[in-house]
Amino acid sequence: MHITQDIAYIGVNDHDIDLFEGQYDVSENGMAYNSYVILDDSVAVMDTVDRNFTEQWLANLDAALDGRTPDYLVVHHMEPDHSSNIAVFAEKYPEARIVASPNAFKMMENYFGSGFVADRRMPVKEGAVLELGSHTLQFIGAPLVHWPEVMFSYDAKDKALFSADAFGKFGALDVDEDWACEARRYYFGIVGAFGAQVQKALGKVGGLDLDIICPLHGPVLSENLGYYLDLYNTWSSYGVESEGVAICYTSVYGHTKQAVEELARMLEEKGCPKVAVSDLARDDMAEAVEDAFRYGKVVLATTTYNNGIFPFMAQFIETLAEHKFQNRTIGLIEAGTWAPKAAKGMQDRLAACANIAYTNTTVTIKGSLDETSRAQLELLADELCGIESDPQLKVDAVTQPTAHVAPDPEPVPGVRVQER
């Protein structure tokens, strides 16, 4: 498939994969491993593909070469889903030179043995160029987007940016689906922790005259590139992409779930533009992470669990913190039967996240929902929707001291309680 007159697509679709990078569920729509070839006076192949698709990729390459021989293999990223066939390529095309960052060559030795292609290496650094004829490749360092060795390359003739994993998405190319949802889940899962480095890379490409973005996963982007660049700028600066509330919860016996459902209904009734609800034990946690980054307000609802918080919520907050979750407003709903303390447990873990604001209202469910906790839910919904609450609601929401439970009655002399 030709992308431009001289740039051909030679990648493959993977519908056998269930978990990408060992954790992201792609069992429904698979993955694409993209590879390209620039056919000019010289021929440059841009990255290889996953080791499970060697034959198909070589056949695609062969067809695109149409009898020609590659002069270069340009390696943008060394993750095995792109680098696994470098050794196969090097053996099949012994004259071709390998172009990559110095760090990439170190990784090649780790994967393919010391001295690998030592006599055919072309290490390139920031700003280096490779003349192919009418096409000139300019190399742009993009370290930690998302591995240390990553680089982009820019072809001035076709105004094409080869962007490594940046601007990629989950999903094979023979599946027709919305780009943003699976690109957002992919970004926050895989690149999310490296926002500062993505910002730096965006700064380098911002001034380029771009017509095409050729990522290593997902479709080639060739229209309205500003939409994609703006999204990457929002995501990598940890900005709020959409107005709305993400509610992420856990519940064992349904009481916390009931509170979440009542809160979601209240938010919708009060005009909240979007309420995204995730059950952290049953839904895809990567989707919940995506929603937590997408919206500016997040409600975390969980049960007190052996004096701590429920494991899925602990894992979720840890994942958010690992991905540099920040700049958000958080509302907390805690459940407990005898000593609710999940709110503190969640806040202690969220202390690792920067610039987190908490709502004034925390909802405490002791056993099951009652008038007080329902009033707290209403207060929380008002606050999240920017609505001034009825003063009476604030009174109703005050947790009454626990009704004094009378001690067991003293045994009446002479009356024996039947021991079971």
Ligand SMILES: Cc1cc2nc3c(=O)[nH]c(=O)nc-3n(C[C@H](O)[C@H](O)[C@H](O)COP(=O)(O)O)c2cc1C
């Ligand atoms: C294994 C287990 C441990 C719990 N530990 C506590 C606890 O330490 N303190 C407490 O107040 N409630 C504890 N609970 C009760 C829950 O916090 C919660 O009140 C109960 O599960 C009802 O909420 P749910 O219907 O949303 O699950 C525990 C529940 C379970 C299942």
